[in-house]
Amino acid sequence: MISLLLILLPLLTGLAAFFIKDEKLVRTWAVLTSFATLTIAILSLCCMNDTKSLNYHCEWLPSLGASFSLKMDGVAQLLCLLNTIAYPLVFIAGWDKTYKNAKNFFALMLLAQAGIMGVFLAADALLFYFFWELALIPMYFLCSQWGGEKRVAVTFKFFIYTFIGSLLMLISILYLYGQTPDHSFSIESFYNLKLTSKQQSIPFWLMFVAFAVKMPIFPVHTWQPDTYEQAPTSTTMILSGVMVKMGVFGLIRWLFPILSTASFVWGDVITLIAIIGMIYASLIALRQDDLKRLVAYSSIAHIGLLCAGMFTQNASGMQGVMIQMFSHGINIIGLWIVVDWIERKTGTRKMSELGGLAQKAPALTIFFVIIALANIALPLTNAFVGEFLIFNGLLGSFTLYNVWYTVLAGVCIILGAAYTLRMIRKVAYGEVNELTANVSDISINGKLALGIIVVLILAAGIYPQPILDLTSGSTDSLVDKFDILRKALLK
Amino acid sequence: MNALILSAILGVILMFSGILFKQKAAIRNIAITGMVLLLAVNVMEMCGIVFFNVNTHGMIVFDRFALLFTTIAFASTLLYLLLSARDMEKVGVNYAEYFTLIFFILCGITLTASFKSLLILFLGIEIISIPLYILTGSDKRNLKSNEASLKYFLLGAFSTGLMLMGIALIYGAMGTFDTTSINIFTEGKPSLLLVTGMLLLLFSMSFKVSAAPFHFWTPDVYDGAPTVFTSFMATIVKAAVFIGFIRLFDEAFGLLRPEWKLFVALIVVATLFIGNITAVFQQSVKRMLAYSSIAQAGFMMMAVYAMNTDAKEGLLLYAVAYSFATIGIFAVLIKMKDYTFDGFNGFAKHQPLLAATTTIFLLSLAGIPLTAGFLSKFYMLKAAMVAGNNLWLVIFAVLMAAVSVYYYFRVIQAMYFKEGDAQPIEVSRSFKLTLVVLAVLIIVFGIYPDLILSHLYF
Numbered sequence: 001m002i003s004l005l006l007i008l009l010p011l012l013t014g015l016a017a018f019f020i021k022d023e024k025l026v027r028t029w030a031v032l033t034s035f036a037t038l039t040i041a042i043l044s045l046c047c048m049n050d051t052k053s054l055n056y057h058c059e060w061l062p063s064l065g066a067s068f069s070l071k072m073d074g075v076a077q078l079l080c081l082l083n084t085i086a087y088p089l090v091f092i093a094g095w096d097k098t099y100k101n102a103k104n105f106f107a108l109m110l111l112a113q114a115g116i117m118g119v120f121l122a123a124d125a126l127l128f129y130f131f132w133e134l135a136l137i138p139m140y141f142l143c144s145q146w147g148g149e150k151r152v153a154v155t156f157k158f159f160i161y162t163f164i165g166s167l168l169m170l171i172s173i174l175y176l177y178g179q180t181p182d183h184s185f186s187i188e189s190f191y192n193l194k195l196t197s198k199q200q201s202i203p204f205w206l207m208f209v210a211f212a213v214k215m216p217i218f219p220v221h222t223w224q225p226d227t228y229e230q231a232p233t234s235t236t237m238i239l240s241g242v243m244v245k246m247g248v249f250g251l252i253r254w255l256f257p258i259l260s261t262a263s264f265v266w267g268d269v270i271t272l273i274a275i276i277g278m279i280y281a282s283l284i285a286l287r288q289d290d291l292k293r294l295v296a297y298s299s300i301a302h303i304g305l306l307c308a309g310m311f312t313q314n315a316s317g318m319q320g321v322m323i324q325m326f327s328h329g330i331n332i333i334g335l336w337i338v339v340d341w342i343e344r345k346t347g348t349r350k351m352s353e354l355g356g357l358a359q360k361a362p363a364l365t366i367f368f369v370i371i372a373l374a375n376i377a378l379p380l381t382n383a384f385v386g387e388f389l390i391f392n393g394l395l396g397s398f399t400l401y402n403v404w405y406t407v408l409a410g411v412c413i414i415l416g417a418a419y420t421l422r423m424i425r426k427v428a429y430g431e432v433n434e435l436t437a438n439v440s441d442i443s444i445n446g447k448l449a450l451g452i453i454v455v456l457i458l459a460a461g462i463y464p465q466p467i468l469d470l471t472s473g474s475t476d477s478l479v480d481k482f483d484i485l486r487k488a489l490l491k
Numbered sequence: 492m493n494a495l496i497l498s499a500i501l502g503v504i505l506m507f508s509g510i511l512f513k514q515k516a517a518i519r520n521i522a523i524t525g526m527v528l529l530l531a532v533n534v535m536e537m538c539g540i541v542f543f544n545v546n547t548h549g550m551i552v553f554d555r556f557a558l559l560f561t562t563i564a565f566a567s568t569l570l571y572l573l574l575s576a577r578d579m580e581k582v583g584v585n586y587a588e589y590f591t592l593i594f595f596i597l598c599g600i601t602l603t604a605s606f607k608s609l610l611i612l613f614l615g616i617e618i619i620s621i622p623l624y625i626l627t628g629s630d631k632r633n634l635k636s637n638e639a640s641l642k643y644f645l646l647g648a649f650s651t652g653l654m655l656m657g658i659a660l661i662y663g664a665m666g667t668f669d670t671t672s673i674n675i676f677t678e679g680k681p682s683l684l685l686v687t688g689m690l691l692l693l694f695s696m697s698f699k700v701s702a703a704p705f706h707f708w709t710p711d712v713y714d715g716a717p718t719v720f721t722s723f724m725a726t727i728v729k730a731a732v733f734i735g736f737i738r739l740f741d742e743a744f745g746l747l748r749p750e751w752k753l754f755v756a757l758i759v760v761a762t763l764f765i766g767n768i769t770a771v772f773q774q775s776v777k778r779m780l781a782y783s784s785i786a787q788a789g790f791m792m793m794a795v796y797a798m799n800t801d802a803k804e805g806l807l808l809y810a811v812a813y814s815f816a817t818i819g820i821f822a823v824l825i826k827m828k829d830y831t832f833d834g835f836n837g838f839a840k841h842q843p844l845l846a847a848t849t850t851i852f853l854l855s856l857a858g859i860p861l862t863a864g865f866l867s868k869f870y871m872l873k874a875a876m877v878a879g880n881n882l883w884l885v886i887f888a889v890l891m892a893a894v895s896v897y898y899y900f901r902v903i904q905a906m907y908f909k910e911g912d913a914q915p916i917e918v919s920r921s922f923k924l925t926l927v928v929l930a931v932l933i934i935v936f937g938i939y940p941d942l943i944l945s946h947l948y949f
Contacts, residue, residue, distance in 0.1 A: 060939075061939075061941060062941075063804075063941060063944065064873075129860065130860045130861065133859060133860040133861075134860060134861060137854070137859060141907070144904065144907065144908045145907060145908060151908070152904055152908045152909075156900065156904070159896070159900070160893065160896060160897070163893055163896055164890070164893045167889040167892060167893055168889065170869070170872070170889065171872070171876075171882070171885050171886060171889055174872055174873055174876045174885070175876065175882065177873075177876075178876050178877060202882065
C-alpha cells in the first residue's frame, strides 16, 4: 500500500500543479509535496516495513497476464529514498530561480518523480515498461522547453536513444513472456523461467542495451554530455542523480535474476566495455573547460565503475554498487548545485574564465571542496566505501583478467583525482578576475541544500552499515544464484 | 442487420434533405442525429435487439467481431462529424450529398465487416470505394483534387478488376463463394487456381489498405483530396478494409497460411520501411500524415500476418487508437491555413488546449505508453511473437516505430519549442470539448483496453 502511495502522491500533486497559476504558490506546493513523499519513504524504512504494507497488487489486464503489482525490496527502498531525497534538495537549491511557465515546470518535475518511482517499484514486466517510458516523457518536455540554446536537437537525440533502447527491451520482455508457461508478465513467472544459455543471449543483449543507454555506458553514452549541458540544471540533477540509477536498478532486478547465465557468460565483455568507457570518459574530462561537461564526463566514468561492479557478481562488488548508487546520486546533485550557482553569478561555466572564488565565496568553496573530494572517493566520504568495495569485488571476481580490470579501473581513480583537483584549483583558487570579482556567497537555501548533502556524504562515509543491511537481502540472493551457476560451469 | 439497413435509409434521407432544407445547419443536425441513431441501433444489436430479420442465406453474418467493429467505426464517425462537419461547408455547394456519401460508405463498411461470401466482400469494398472517388474529387475547382480523384479511380478500378479475377478463379477452383467452404476444401494440396486467386485477392486488398508496394496512389490522393475527407478515408475506411482483410484471410484462407505467409511478411516489411522512411522527408504535415497512414498500415498488416486471437483483438484496438488519434489531428489541421511543419511554430502559445490534445494524439500514433497507440502496437508485436519465429520481424517493426517518432515529434517540437506565430484560428467551445473527449478516450483505452475488448466475448 505504501508503495502505491509513493507513486500516487507525486502523480496527483503533479497533475494538480498544472492548475496552480501563481508562481510562488506552485513552488511552495512542489516543495511541500516533495517533503510529504520523503516522509512516506522514511516511513517505509522505519515503521511500516512489513511486506504487506510495502507491496501492492491488483488486477489490471487479466487477458494479457499483466497485473498492477508493486514490490518494494531493499534495493527499491534505497532508490526510492534517493529519489525522495533528491527532489527536496533540487527544489530547495532552485528556490530563488524563476521559470517561464513555472506551473508546467514543477508539474512535469513531479510527474517525472512518479514515473521514476514506478520503475523502482514495478513487479510486472509490462508495468515496468510503462513506467520506464513515462519517466522519459516529462523529461523530454522539461529539457526541450527550459534548456539551453541547442536544447531541442540535443533532447531529441536523448529521447531517440532511450526510446530505441526501451523498444528493444520491450521485445526482450515479449520474448520472455512467450517462454513463461502461464503467459504472465509477473516478476515471479519471469524469475522461474528456465532458459538455456543459447536462448538467453538475444534477450540479454536486447535488454542490456536499454539499461546501457540509460546509465549510460560507452559506446551508447553520446547523448549524455550534451543533454546534461543543455538541460535546465534542476532537471540535470534529477537526470544524473536519480534517472541514471534506473539502468543499474534494471540490472539488479530484471536482467541478472532472469537471464543469469547470459549475464555470467557475457560479464567479461561488458566489464571490458565499461572499463574502456571509464578511461575514455576520464581522459576527455581532463581536457574539458566547461564545468558542466566535466561533471558529465566524470559521471560517465563513475557509472562505468558501477556497471563493472555489478558484473563482478560477487557480494563485495554488488554491495559496493548499492552504496555507490546512493552516493553518486547525492554527490552529483551537490556538484550541480555548486556549478549552477557559479554559472548564475558569473555568467560563465568556463574554468579558464573563473578563479579566486575561495576569497569571494568561502562557504561555497568549503562545500565545493568537500563534495569534490567525495567525487574522488577520499576516505571518510561515502564514495570511498562504495568504490573500495567495488575494487575489492573486481579483484576477487571470477575471471582471468581480474587484476587487469582492477588496475585499469584504478587508473581512472587517479585520473579522477587529477581532473577534479584541477577543477577546484581553477575555480576556487588563483587570481580574482573581473567576472568573479562581484560574486556573492551562496544564498541561505543553497547553504541548506549543500549542508544536507555534506551531512549525508559524511554520514554514509563513516557509518555505511544501514545501507548494506538494507540491500543485503537482494544482493545475497543474486550472489547465491551466481555461485550455483559458477559451480555448475566448473563441473 | 440493423445498421446495414438504417445506414442505407439514412443515406437516402440525407440525399433528399438537400432539396428540402436550404439551411446547412439543419442538414448537419439531421446527419449527426442520424449518426447517433445508427450507433444506438448497432449497440442494441450487440445487446440482442434486432429490428430487421432478413434471411441472407448465410452470406452475411453479424458476429461479435463484426458488430464490435461497426460500433467502433460508427463511434469514430460520430466524433468525426462532431469535429469536422462544419468544415465540409467550405469544400463545395453540395453539402447534403457529402453526408449521403458518408452514410453509403458506412453501409459498405458494415458489409465488409460482416461478409461470409466473397460476393458480399466485393459489394462492400465497391460500396466503400465509389463514394470515395467522388469525395476525393469533390473540390471541383481544385486541380489537385481532380487529379487525385482520377488517379484514385483508375488505379482503384484496376485493383477491383484484380479482385474480381481472384474471386472468379477461386470460384473456378472450389465452386463456391462461401468463405468457410473454401477453407474446408483446401485441406491437402491446394490447387494452383486457388492459390493464384488467393494471391490476386491479397494484392487487391493490399491496394485498398495502401500497403506497399501497392501504396503509390495514397500520398497523392490523401494530399489532393479535401482535408476533411482525407481524415475520413485515412482512418475509418482504412480500418474497415483491414477488418475485411483479416476476416477473409482468417476464414477463407486460414489453412493456406503457408502459401501466403511469406508474401504478407514481405508486404509488412516493405510497408513499414517505405511508409516510415518517406514520412521523414515530408515538409507538409498533411503529406506526412498520408505516409504515416501507410506506416501504420504496415503495423496493422502484422495482424494479418500473425492471424491469431491476439491479432484480431489487437486490430480492433488498433482501429480505435489509430482512428481516434488521426481524426483528432486532422480536425486541428483542417483549421490551419498553412499545412507545413513551420505552420505549427508557436502553436502552443496561442492554443494551449489544442496543442496539448494534439500532443496526446501524436504520442498515441508514435506508440508511447499510457496511450491506446502503445497497447495496440504492443498487441501487434505480441501477436507476431506468439505466431512463432518472428523475432526479426518484430525487431524490424520496432526500429521503424522508432523512426516514426522522428516525424511525429517534429510537430510537437514545432508547437512547443519553436518560436513563431502560428496563424490565429477560431474554434468553438464544442470543438474543444470533443477534442478533449477524444484525448481522454485515448488515454483511458491506453490504460484499460478491456473496456473495448471485453465486448468481443459475450
